[in-house]
Amino acid sequence: MGVVTFPGSLDDGDAARGVRLAGGDAVRLWHADPELYGVDAVILPGGFSYGDYLRAGAIARFAPVMETIALAARDGLPVLGICNGFQILCEAHLLPGALTRNQHLHFRNRDQWMRIEAVQPVWTNAFTDSQEILIPVKNGEGCYVADQHTLDELEANGQVVARYINGNPNGSLHDIAAISNSTGNVVGIMPHPEHAVDLLTGPSVDGLGFFTSVLKFLAGVPADQGATT
Template identity: 75%
Template sequence: MTRIGVVTFPGSLDDRDALRAVRLAGAEPVALWHDDADLHGVDAVVLPGGFSYGDYLRCGAIARFSAAMGSIVDAARAGLPVLGICNGFQILCEAHLLPGALTRNQHLHFRNRDQVLRVEHTGTAWTNGYAQGQEILIPVKNGEGCYVADPRTLDELEAEGRVVFRYVGGNPNGSQRDIAGVRNAAGNVVGLMPHPEHAIEALTGPSVDGLGMFTSVLAHLGAPAAATAGAPDGR
């Protein structure tokens, strides 16, 4: 069975939710510890949301130096699929696996709401199960989710199809060009601010649209998804 690791840092909040999403998608969830450089043979890694190391200094700035991240950076550059969610996205940017940075929300308020996203690119390990241009409903909850980069970097991301998700129907944090998520050049590393692990079951909602990210990586790895899982319906 495909094994997907979820890293727990001091201050992680959504690691249990991510482990559950991995299991519901049809993979074996593997708990990874921030201070352990051994990735225990996992086939992919999820960096969950939260406040790693209390978000001291800058969000993700301390986590990038953890033992686990040292191994993840090397493995990602060798092709390991890595998904960074919210704080995980911040960590990926701090570790220079993704360009840009996440700064204080432009309106200076924490935002927690259900958010429509448009899938801009499906050629990644984490989005191949969606349709190009599909709109999905995913919760967003952040205080420092404003994606910024210099104009040249933004233009390169657009030209190379590296903007993976874009906010639709309102921008919750002021991110430049309504960017909600980006990928690396190879497409194995994806980061986004919204929380797909909170949109995997109809009971807890607001949709099951987030499950597609976890089933997508199984398809990328050539593994079957759970019988009850599948590509989410568009919204």
């Protein structure tokens, strides 16, 4: 599984660790190199790519590696964007909507409860429907916004992957914490599952399910055998 590093990435090492703890091989990918080196899935990690100049993710979307990822994603490559990675996916139009400044205008860093709203074959097959999980959130521009038509489509098509519960940390519309594209292979999530893969370093191991899910999908394990977390 490929993990991309942009200038300003902070959580690429943590994402690679999550892949390894789930039993996968992490391949480090560089923003300026368009080659994906045969990886079966890609993670765009959290951080502040290119210093978040202009807008968060606005410059990263033009990185050479993103041109390759965008083409591969449209052909079905599994892609997970975490926090800044979610912002990049929206800027690249691989996901609808946008991430804007937190409604309260403060950076928010805390452990956050969320509910899995869509058990999809690629990134959430290890969870159960409506499962509540605890994952850290840390963002200043994590407020998900979209026009009403887009929000209605996301809800109707089961593309809201996870929703904040017990408090909305950033003001996201419909309490949205994660969404997918229409085919489910591309997911953006604002909380950080890579920081919830080991009880030594996180509040839970709930985030590990995102990594085990894609590995099971790639291995061809049926979804009904994947709900283990």
